[in-house]
Amino acid sequence: MNRRSCLALATLAFAAFSVGCGDDASATWLAQVRAAHASADATRDAAVAEPALREAFEREVPSGVAREDARVVRQDLAYRLASIALEDGRAEDARRYADRGLALGAATDVFTANLYVVRGQARETLGDAVGAAGDYHEALIVNEALLDRVLDPSPEEER
């Protein structure tokens, strides 16, 4: 095989290898997220739980992960970070974490509703009653929609 063919083969093989590695990166990212949650579950000490969760939240999401899947995972991390900050008496940090989570998008799911709940509580603590009421209202709208689905699932969901 001549030199040009070898070069072409090496380039194509590298490209194929790079693409093939995409799922490994996604699996690694998910494992790191799970480890961060496990670490937070094991302790109520904010100094231990918060750095692990924050590192998982800040970590770059692999390109192979669907955008909505990334949103769900990161919003859940943001919710836990906000909860820890709120319990630690840092309402402003809690509100900031919740803001960052909601900036990822809003959907009719548990994760978005949780962020509204914890941001409402943070705002309430900060004396922003109107802002808190707005967040609770948003949380209730999502919660009610989810309850409707659970109590009266569509035929497609029943299958």
Add this chain to the structure above:
Amino acid sequence: MTEREDWMDDPDLAPTEEELAEAEALAHALARGTVKRELEDAFPEDAFATAGLVAFSHDGGALSEEKLGAIYETVLAEAKPRPVEAPAPWWKRWMIPIGFASAASVAVVLFAVLRGPSLPTEPVALPTPDDALLRAQAAAVAGEGRDALDSQMGSYRGAVLAALEDRYTR
């Protein structure tokens, strides 16, 4: 300035390029008895016979040893065979396309093997949250605290991560 230089500088009397070429061709014919290849066009039609006669009248057509040697050298130089490039063997001509075809095939196989399942364009269908989780969430909104919510979220989070791992680690 000499008379000859005057003559050369006069544009009307100076020899044309054609005349100079004819003169060179004639000189070559007189010296070698042949027409120089690249001067064939410039050689006057009736001049070859004239040159032959002039040369013959001078020395009876005999060539000196020196002239013979010079002509011999010229003939040898002109007759020297040029190296001819041998045509590439058939297997060498096919090497490049076969090489590229092999590279492409290997790349396709590597791509299929290493890529695994196709990259997701649709998100994972999330597990349906149970009634207890949603009631705990509503209770948190009503100001009953988040302990129950956090407790319910533990198992739901596990189910969501398991669904995601099932998709991304397959």
